[in-house]
Structure formats: structure tokens, C-alpha cells
Amino acid sequence: xxxxxxxxxxxxxxxxxxxxxxxxxxxxxxxxxxxxxxxxxxxxxxxxxxxxxxxxxxxxxxxxxxxxxxxxxxxxxxxxxxxxxxxxxxxxxxxxxxxxxxxxxxx
Amino acid sequence: xxxxxxxxxxxxxxxxxxxxxxxxxxxxxxxxxxxxxxxxxxxxxxxxxxxxxxxxxxxxxxxxxxxxxxxxxxxxxxxxxxxxxxxxxxxxxxxxxxxxxxxxxxx
Numbered sequence: 001x002x003x004x005x006x007x008x009x010x011x012x013x014x015x016x017x018x019x020x021x022x023x024x025x026x027x028x029x030x031x032x033x034x035x036x037x038x039x040x041x042x043x044x045x046x047x048x049x050x051x052x053x054x055x056x057x058x059x060x061x062x063x064x065x066x067x068x069x070x071x072x073x074x075x076x077x078x079x080x081x082x083x084x085x086x087x088x089x090x091x092x093x094x095x096x097x098x099x100x101x102x103x104x105x106x107x
Numbered sequence: 108x109x110x111x112x113x114x115x116x117x118x119x120x121x122x123x124x125x126x127x128x129x130x131x132x133x134x135x136x137x138x139x140x141x142x143x144x145x146x147x148x149x150x151x152x153x154x155x156x157x158x159x160x161x162x163x164x165x166x167x168x169x170x171x172x173x174x175x176x177x178x179x180x181x182x183x184x185x186x187x188x189x190x191x192x193x194x195x196x197x198x199x200x201x202x203x204x205x206x207x208x209x210x211x212x213x214x
Contacts, residue, residue, distance in 0.1 A: 096148035
């Protein structure tokens with residue numbers, strides 16, 4: 001499994017950003033073909049105090065090929081275009097391979 | 108649900124870092140009380156090319172209180188101490204609340 005990780009720095013207007021992100025962008029992103037799972041998390045801080053980051057989103061796909069196809073699809077391009085209209089200056093993306101790690105000793 | 112997100116920049120010696128991370132650190136981190144899930148991902152790149160980041164780890168807990176208790180526990184302190192012995196200069200941490208997001212339109 002692979003994922004697209006999007007990190008968003010604190011926007012100038014958090015309420016406006018959240019409205020555009022959750023009500024417009026996320027529904028568009030969810031239309032991408034091959035998307036298996038989405039996890040969005042609100043950054044609440046760091047061990048040192050406040051974080052410069054606001055949100056982190058992870059979009060999961062079965063393979064790197066599926067992720068690339070999703071981003072190149074009409075739905076992916078519409079989603080990216082929308083995102084760039086309000087989050088261009090605060091967003092940062094990474095591609096990642098999810099590793100198989102041993103199960104927790106606690107579970 | 109909350110998570111501790113750890114981002115690691117590319118270390119000077121990737122093979123040595125991975126050996127210490129996967130074979131020593133992760134088993135120690137897995138001993139933390141209240142830890143519900145761990146996801147480790149290998150950063151493979153960015154839309155612009157190579158990433159400055161190497162790994163991302165996410166440690167999930169039921170609540171902020173559980174996460175704080177885990178980090179303050181003897182197991183949490185042993186895990187942090189170990190991590191700082193080899194990853195101090197490349198690591199970066201964030202706390203986050205996992206948001207409830209609508210299910211994908213595709214599933």
C-alpha cells in the first residue's frame with residue numbers, strides 16, 4: 001500500500017481554509033479512482049508547543065501506479081486544481097510506501 | 108483517536124539508521140501502554156522529485172491523555188531515550204487529532 005501525504009501549514013484564515021478544505025476539496029479528492037482510504041488529522045501541537053502545521057491528510061492507494069493514475073485522472077486533476085486555488089502557499093506533499101511492521105506487543 | 112506523528116529527515120547513513128530504527132527503536136516504542144496502532148511509511152519522493160524526508164511514523168492512541176501517559180511511562184521514556192541516541196538531529200514530532208471524514212465516494 002502507498003499513500004500521498006499532504007501537510008498544510010497554518011493558513012491565514014483557519015475557518016475559511018477549513019470550510020474550503022472539508023466542504024469542497026475533500027469531496028472532490030474522494031472521487032479519485034482507486035482511492036482506498038483517506039485520513040485527515042488536525043495538528044494540535046508539538047512537544048515544544050505550537051505547531052506551524054494545521055492539517056495532515058493521507059490518501060491511500062493499492063500501488064504507486066494506482067496513485068499516479070488517480071492523480072492524472074480527470075477527478076485527480078480537478079481535485080488538485082481546486083486545492084491550488086486556496087492552499088497553494090501552505091501545502092506540501094510527499095509520496096510514501098507503507099511498511100509492514102510487527103504487531104504491537106500490547107495487542 | 109489521536110496520534111503522534113514522527114517525521115525523520117534523510118539520515119547520513121540510511122542503512123545504519125534503518126537498522127537502529129526498525130530493529131531496536133520500534134520494538135521499544137511498541138511496548139508503550141495504550142498504543143493502539145503503529146504505521147511506518149518510507150518516503151519515496153515528492154511531486155517535485157526527491158524528498159528531504161526518509162520515514163514517517165504514526166503512533167495511535169485512544170485519547171490525548173493516553174498518549175501523554177504513554178510518553179511519560181517508563182516504556183515511553185526508554186523509547187524516547189533510545190530514539191534520541193541516534194535520531195535526535197533528523198527527527199520532528201507533531202501531535203494530531205484524527206478527524207472523522209465522510210467515506211469515499213468510491214467504496
